Structures are given as C-alpha cells and as structure tokens.
Amino acid sequence: MNISKIANLKFFYINTKKISSFLSIITLFLFCFGIYWGLFVAPADYLQGESYRIMYVHVPAAWLSLQVYVIMALAGFIALVWKIKIMEIVSIQCAPIGAYFTLIALFTGMIWGKPTWGTYWVWDARLTSELILLFLYIGIIVLYSAFSDKRQAVKITSLLAIVGLVNIPIIHYSVEWWNTLHQGPTVTKFEKPSMHITMLKPLLYMLFVFNMYFLTVLIKRIRLGIFQREKNSKWMEDYLND
Amino acid sequence: MIDFLYMGKHTIFIYTAYIFSIVVLLFGYFQIYYTFKKEIYKKKYEDNENK
Numbered sequence: 583m584n585i586s587k588i589a590n591l592k593f594f595y596i597n598t599k600k601i602s603s604f605l606s607i608i609t610l611f612l613f614c615f616g617i618y619w620g621l622f623v624a625p626a627d628y629l630q631g632e633s634y635r636i637m638y639v640h641v642p643a644a645w646l647s648l649q650v651y652v653i654m655a656l657a658g659f660i661a662l663v664w665k666i667k668i669m670e671i672v673s674i675q676c677a678p679i680g681a682y683f684t685l686i687a688l689f690t691g692m693i694w695g696k697p698t699w700g701t702y703w704v705w706d707a708r709l710t711s712e713l714i715l716l717f718l719y720i721g722i723i724v725l726y727s728a729f730s731d732k733r734q735a736v737k738i739t740s741l742l743a744i745v746g747l748v749n750i751p752i753i754h755y756s757v758e759w760w761n762t763l764h765q766g767p768t769v770t771k772f773e774k775p776s777m778h779i780t781m782l783k784p785l786l787y788m789l790f791v792f793n794m795y796f797l798t799v800l801i802k803r804i805r806l807g808i809f810q811r812e813k814n815s816k817w818m819e820d821y822l823n824d
Numbered sequence: 825m826i827d828f829l830y831m832g833k834h835t836i837f838i839y840t841a842y843i844f845s846i847v848v849l850l851f852g853y854f855q856i857y858y859t860f861k862k863e864i865y866k867k868k869y870e871d872n873e874n875k
Contacts, residue, residue, distance in 0.1 A: 606853070613849075617842065617846075621831075621838070621842065622828070631832055631834065632831040632832050632834055632835075632838060633831075633834040633837055633838060635831070635838050636837065636838055636841040636842075639841060639842060639845040640841065643845065678852070678855075679852060682848050682849070682851075682852040685848060686844070686845045686848050686849070689841070689844050690841040690844065690845060693837050693840055693841040693844075694837070694841065696837060697833075697834045697837055795849060795853075798853075799852055799853060799856065802853075802856045802857075803856055805860075806856055806859060806860055806863070809860065809863055809864075810863060813863065813867050822867075
C-alpha cells in the first residue's frame with residue numbers, strides 16, 4: 583500500500599472505520615491492565631512510598647504532550663510546504679489531543695507535588711513551560727475556530743505550531759538548564775536509569791498504551807475532520823447513502 | 825477490599841490523579857463521537873432544508 587493512497591481522504595475515511603473501532607477495544611483492555619499494574623503490582627518506592635504511582639499517568643501524559651506537539655508542527659509544516667490535505671487535518675486534530683495530555687500532565691503533577699514538595703504549584707521552569715504549552719494548544723484551537731475559511735485557518739495555526747516548537751526543548755531541558763523543584767531526567771538516562779526495572783517496566787508499558795490511545799483518537803479525529811471538510815462532496819454523499 | 829485499595833496517607837492523591845486522567849481520556853474519546861453525531865444531524869437538516 584503506498585503512502586499517496588493513505589493520504590487520499592476518501593480512501594482513509596472509508597478504510598479506517600473498522601480499524602479505529604478495533605484499536606479502541608484493544609486500547610481499553612491495555613489501559614485497564616496498565617492501571618492495575620501501576621496501582622497494585624509495581625512495588626512502593628522506598629522514599630516516596632505509594633504516592634510515586636501517580637508517575638504511571640503523569641509521565642506518559644507529559645511525554646505525549648510534547649510528542650503530539652512535535653507531530654502537530656511537523657504535519658503543519660508538510661501541509662504548508664506540500665499542501666497535502668490530510669496533513670492539514672492531522673495538524674489541527676492533534677491540538678485537542680495534545681491539550682488533553684498537557685492538562686493531565688499538569689493536574690497529576692500538581693497532585694503529586696503536594697505530598698512530595700509540600701505544594702501544588704511553583705513557578706519553576708518545567709511547570710511554567712508546560713503551562714505555556716497548554717496555552718499554545720488552546721491558542722491553536724481558538725485561532726482555528728475563529729476563521730470561517732478552514733484551509734486559511736490551518737495555514738495560520740500551522741505557522742503558530744512551528745513557531746511554538748521552540749518551547750519543546752525548553753520544556754525538555756528545563757530541569758537541566760535551571761535549578762527547578764522538578765526532578766531531573768530519570769528514564770531517559772539509558773546508560774544508567776535511576777529507576778528499578780520493576781518500576782520502569784509498567785512505566786514503559788503505560789507510555790505504549792498512551793501512544794495507542796493517541797493513535798486511536800487521532801484516527802477518529804482525522805475521520806471527523808474529513809467528514810467536516812467533505813460532507814458535501816459527491817463521494818461522501820454516495821458513501822452515506824450506501 | 826478496602827485494604828486492597830488503601831495506599832496509606834496519600835490514597836486520596838493517587839486516586840484523584842488516576843480518576844482525573846481516566847475522565848479526561850474518556851472525555852477526549854467520546855467528544856469525537858458526539859461531535860460526529862452533531863455533524864451528521866446538521867448535514868441531514870441542511871439536506872432537508874435544500875429539498
């Protein structure tokens with residue numbers, strides 16, 4: 583199957599209905615198992631006790647908030663340069679998903695902060711830059727909905743997404759560049775991860791599950807975006823009438 | 825059962841974080857479903873208006 587075929591709106595819309603439903607069911611089962619693993623199977627931390635278990639939703643959500651932004655900006659760049667319609671849809675549909683992940687990362691981080699730092703919020707580099715990321719996502723969604731010409735809107739939101747990319751390395755390296763309350767990298771130090779394997783395994787598993795969720799929701803959102811754009815086209819009329 | 829679910833003095837924090845995450849993820853999923861339904865309803869309404 584070649585890429586140009588997948589990029590075809592009609593082909594994508596018709597052929598992904600069953601795939602997205604199948605992925606939804608798989609993701610639900612994987613997620614339930616991940617929650618059980620993180621909450622009840624992984625051992626307690628010697629220092630933080632049980633509260634560290636928040637990590638199994640906080641860390642994957644935080645990673646995905648950055649990953650989704652990079653995908654959104656890349657898709658926006660491709661849409662701007664090569665004018666591929668499906669990339670315009672991918673770019674704008676990534677924004678709400680990324681906003682949800684960022685919201686989860688911020689909220690669960692606050693909840694984790696209270697028992698470990700003694701406060702819900704501090705204006706340190708990591709937390710502030712992650713909050714700016716949420717504002718960027720919201721800005722992109724609001725900007726897109728403000729335009730009646732959606733193709734024009736995608737051009738502007740793509741530009742904003744590309745400019746906003748500068749925030750991604752700031753978020754990632756903030757814990758190294760500045761003295762922050764937020765802890766430094768623990769998992770990405772692959773030569774010597776400062777986490778025991780029994781704690782690391784469920785974390786990597788949850789990262790995979792969050793990626794599965796992203797893929798499932800993205801496919802569903804792309805189908806929605808195609809429907810909104812092509813609802814009056816001949817092929818969509820024919821497909822709906824069948 | 826309660827003993828199984830109990831996580832010490834931080835129980836409320838842990839479950840709040842998990843429940844919030846699950847609610848947001850479910851909302852993100854079902855929002856698409858309802859938007860789709862709304863769009864289809866809107867299209868049917870427009871088609872009837874044009875008839």
